[in-house]
Amino acid sequence: MTVEKNQVVTLSYTLNSLDSEGNKTLIEETNQDNALSFLYGAGMMIPKFEEEISGLSxxxxxxxxxxxxxxxxxINQNAVTALPMDMFKESGEPPVGAVLPLQDQNGNQLHGVVTAVxxxxxxxxxxxxMAGKTLAFDIEILALREATEEELAHGHAHGADGHGAH
Structure with missing residues (x-):
């Protein structure tokens, strides 16, 4: 069995960012105990990632x-915005580096990182x-299986190696 659409892929990985000289900085690392499971082809992963693992066993x-x-x-320099301080009357002034859950005028959920107060x-x-970062992956495919009808309907993996039933 090889990685293809509508399969649940379980893999471990090491993710580093690469600077212009090729130096690595560790971003995230998983292993068999905290492996990533996802429904391949459901749009959960960036397309280039799925393209790279297609056909692996x-x-x-x-x-x-x-x-x-x-x-x-x-990095989009125009994606920095100023929020009025009165938005933080109840929650208090956020520290630099805090990640704020936000919602745009269309109701889309997004996160913003506080850069200055x-x-x-x-x-x-x-x-x-991860915008502006060159990402270096070292992956190992741990397991593959056909997705269940419920997983296909929900668009993500369930169970011990997935998100859990919703």
Whole structure:
């Protein structure tokens, strides 16, 4: 069995960011005890990631790099916004580095990172935390299985190796 659409893929990985000289900085690492399981082809992963693991089998290992334009995009300097300080009357002034759950005028959920706190406003960066980063993955496919009808209907993996039933 190889990785293809509508399969639940379980894998472990090491994710590093690469700087312009090729130096690695560890972002995240999993192993068999905290492996990632997802429904392949359901749009849960960035397309380039799925393209890189397509056709692999359980036990296969692979290393690959995803450039910013293939991943989370370049940093958008216009994605920094100022929120009025009176928005924080009840919750209190957020510290620099705090991640704020926000909602845009269309009801879309997003997160912003506090970059500065001024007397009358809080500056928030709405870029994805991985924007502008070159991502280096070392992955191992641990298991593959056909998705259940319920998983296909819900668009994600369930059970011991997935999100759990909803």
């Amino acid at each position: 359980a036990g296969d290992k692979k290393s690959f790099v995803i450039l910013p334009d293939e991943g989370y995009g370049e 001024e007397a009358d406003q809080v500056l928030v960066d709405l870029n994805h935390p």
